[in-house]
Amino acid sequence: xxxxxxxxxxxxxxxxxxxxxxxxxxxxxxxxxxxxxxxxxxxxxxxxxxxxxxxxxxxxxxxxxxxxxxxxxxxxxxxxxxxxxxxxxxxxxxxxxxxxxxxxxxxxxxxxxxxxxxxxxxxxxxxxxxxxxxxxxxxxxxxxxxxxxxxxxxxxxxxxxxxxxxxxxxxxxxxxxxxxxxxxxxxxxxxxxxxxxxxxxxxxxxxxxxxxxxxxxxxxxxxxxxxxxxxxxxxxxxxxxxxxxxxxxxxxxxxxxxxxxxxxxxxxxxxxxxxxxxxxxxxxxxxxxxxxxxxxxxxxxxxxxxxxxxxxxxxxxxxxxxxxxxxxxxxxxxxxxxxxxxxxxxxxxxxxxxxxxxxxxxxxxxxxxxxxxxxxxxxxxxxxxxxxxxxxxxxxxxxxxxxxxxxxxxxxxxxxxxxxxxxxxxxxxxxxxxxxxxxxxxxxxxxxxxxxxxxxxxxxxxxxxxxxxxxxxxxxxxxxxxxxxxxxxxxxxxxxxxxxxxxxxxxxxxxxxxxxxxxxxxxxxxxxxxxxxxxxxxxxxxxxxxxxxxxxxxxxxxxxxxxxxxxxxxxxxxxxxxxxxxxxxxxxxxxxxxxxxxxxxxxxxxxxxxxxxxxxxxxxxxxxxxxxxxxxxxx
Numbered sequence: 001x002x003x004x005x006x007x008x009x010x011x012x013x014x015x016x017x018x019x020x021x022x023x024x025x026x027x028x029x030x031x032x033x034x035x036x037x038x039x040x041x042x043x044x045x046x047x048x049x050x051x052x053x054x055x056x057x058x059x060x061x062x063x064x065x066x067x068x069x070x071x072x073x074x075x076x077x078x079x080x081x082x083x084x085x086x087x088x089x090x091x092x093x094x095x096x097x098x099x100x101x102x103x104x105x106x107x108x109x110x111x112x113x114x115x116x117x118x119x120x121x122x123x124x125x126x127x128x129x130x131x132x133x134x135x136x137x138x139x140x141x142x143x144x145x146x147x148x149x150x151x152x153x154x155x156x157x158x159x160x161x162x163x164x165x166x167x168x169x170x171x172x173x174x175x176x177x178x179x180x181x182x183x184x185x186x187x188x189x190x191x192x193x194x195x196x197x198x199x200x201x202x203x204x205x206x207x208x209x210x211x212x213x214x215x216x217x218x219x220x221x222x223x224x225x226x227x228x229x230x231x232x233x234x235x236x237x238x239x240x241x242x243x244x245x246x247x248x249x250x251x252x253x254x255x256x257x258x259x260x261x262x263x264x265x266x267x268x269x270x271x272x273x274x275x276x277x278x279x280x281x282x283x284x285x286x287x288x289x290x291x292x293x294x295x296x297x298x299x300x301x302x303x304x305x306x307x308x309x310x311x312x313x314x315x316x317x318x319x320x321x322x323x324x325x326x327x328x329x330x331x332x333x334x335x336x337x338x339x340x341x342x343x344x345x346x347x348x349x350x351x352x353x354x355x356x357x358x359x360x361x362x363x364x365x366x367x368x369x370x371x372x373x374x375x376x377x378x379x380x381x382x383x384x385x386x387x388x389x390x391x392x393x394x395x396x397x398x399x400x401x402x403x404x405x406x407x408x409x410x411x412x413x414x415x416x417x418x419x420x421x422x423x424x425x426x427x428x429x430x431x432x433x434x435x436x437x438x439x440x441x442x443x444x445x446x447x448x449x450x451x452x453x454x455x456x457x458x459x460x461x462x463x464x465x466x467x468x469x470x471x472x473x474x475x476x477x478x479x480x481x482x483x484x485x486x487x488x489x490x491x492x493x494x495x496x497x498x499x500x501x502x503x504x505x506x507x508x509x510x511x512x513x514x515x516x517x518x519x520x521x522x523x524x525x526x527x528x529x530x531x532x533x534x535x536x537x538x539x540x541x542x543x544x545x546x547x548x549x550x551x552x553x554x555x556x557x558x559x560x561x562x563x564x565x566x567x568x569x570x571x572x573x574x575x576x577x578x579x580x581x582x583x584x585x586x587x588x589x590x591x592x593x594x595x596x597x598x599x600x601x602x603x604x605x606x607x608x609x610x611x612x613x614x615x616x617x618x619x620x621x622x623x624x625x626x627x628x629x630x631x632x633x634x635x
Contacts, residue, residue: 034600043269045331053606066110096124108601128192145189166230203263220262234310246297260284265329281327287490314364320386330457354399354452375434394525419509456553513547534567565592590624
């Protein structure tokens with residue numbers, strides 16, 4: 001009954017919009033609570049849907065209602081992974097395809113309504129598109145970036161370009177202000193932009209690593225564009241200029257033309273207060289900072305700005321002088337917490353470090369205390385690693401943060417021996433939090449750039465007061481090697497491996513679990529539960545409950561369910577949010593490397609939809625390219 005009431009409310013809202021003269025059609029109704037209108041459901045990024053039709057009692061009855069292949073007819077070549085999160089507005093589903101299209105489908109049947117093909121082999125942003133509801137004269141539109149460095153605006157009704165936006169529907173993001181003198185450099189938009197009123201706010205895809213001399217290259221600035229015209233409205237310099245706050249955190253001239261320091265993941269908004277929260281990545285070079293002494297603001301930070309103007313409000317830096325690639329890349333959660341009878345506006349922020357920081361989202365002050373704790377120095381001459389890094393008092397680290405010769409994988413004798421040989425034969429240096437990369441010697445300091453919580457981010461259940469996330473414990477061996485010209489770089493591979501493990505068998509070498517579902521009780525800051533998430537089918541029976549690495553996030557529903565794909569074991573699962581008890585599991589032809597969505601179809605059923613395109617540990621063996629919609633039986 002609640003689900004149908006919500007649908008009725010959404011339709012009543014649309015009717016009111018039409019009466020008021022706002023352009024809305026049957027195909028492009030305004031977003032309602034039963035839709036999925038943004039990559040993270042709504043701009044608060046909580047990924048908590050009010051739908052209740054699917055419950056703990058009936059979730060095992062879910063069945064495949066429809067599915068389509070993403071690969072277009074006649075396409076030749078290997079299947080491609082898709083990390084995009086579809087949108088649903090009314091009964092229309094919109095998604096970016098890794099084959100160079102944006103597609104509109106009937107969300108209830110999967111029937112294709114239209115397809116917009118990007119020109120010149122360009123691909124839409126790999127992690128989602130944005131919906132803008134229009135302004136009365138301009139219809140609801142889809143706005144998205146492309147691998148070519150363009151920003152597109154097309155009508156949601158039929159996929160045609162909005163002629164008044166930029167140059168016939170296209171804005172060139174590769175302006176001289178961000179490209180500077182690096183005109184041949186690549187630049188793209190990797191994730192869906194944020195939408196606030198009539199502003200479309202974009203991060204930047206500047207690439208990682210050194211790229212150009214001294215970590216220089218295109219600027220990672222965040223920019224806001226008029227959704228109607230494509231005109232630039234404001235720019236926030238993610239690396240401060242000489243007259244701006246934070247410039248003195250870059251010693252000497254090291255801020256000049258510095259690249260990286262960009263929002264490549266998802267942003268979030270406190271729409272009521274008009275505050276935008278930007279998770280900003282590490283600087284280039286992201287593993288060596290000899291040429292950039294200082295804390296290096298605003299790298300690896302959350303920065304809050306006025307969404308209307310881009311004016312700086314406050315920041316919190318996860319990692320001072322980041323030399324581990326510990327980007328802030330997932331959208332901080334905009335939540336309200338109760339403390340001593342008072343409602344506190346909060347921000348729950350994580351990065352690859354596997355630490356959860358609880359901040360006041362208006363002031364940036366800690367709600368749960370944060371300590372600056374001593375961390376190891378670098379053994380690279382000239383590398384002035386920060387002597388301390390921030391740690392929250394609560395909760396404990398969500399991911400593994402130490403490794404030693406004594407706590408490698410134990411279990412199957414063959415793999416256990418393999419891991420021991422890898423460490424011993426390479427004289428690996430193993431350590432704890434924020435141990436810098438070793439010189440001319442492979443080293444591991446967990447959780448590493450592939451561990452913790454990555455771009456998919458967490459979710460929050462306001463009824464239970466639980467922070468929920470899947471967490472990856474997947475380490476990466478790295479070493480610093482000197483080039484002939486005297487500069488240093490990270491040789492982040494070991495016998496062809498990017499990760500710490502057996503690539504052929506897709507088995508990590510760190511201690512299990514390699515993946516977990518973790519819940520934090522935000523009323524206390526304590527861990528509510530940890531559940532091993534994922535199985536290793538390649539191991540013998542009785543040894544498979546290892547957990548698996550993730551690349552997609554969780555969603556929550558008001559009926560108390562947590563849905564997650566993510567793990568590279570080709571499973572889709574449902575859990576009881578309150579307890580972490582697994583309720584349902586389905587094996588698919590491929591893994592799910594994107595976050596699922598849920599919505600109410602026109603037939604009155606709640607759908608849960610996923611994109612199944614992922615491979616194994618390395619992501620190289622994609623065997624499926626489907627989008628699949630599940631719902632309860634009709635009878």
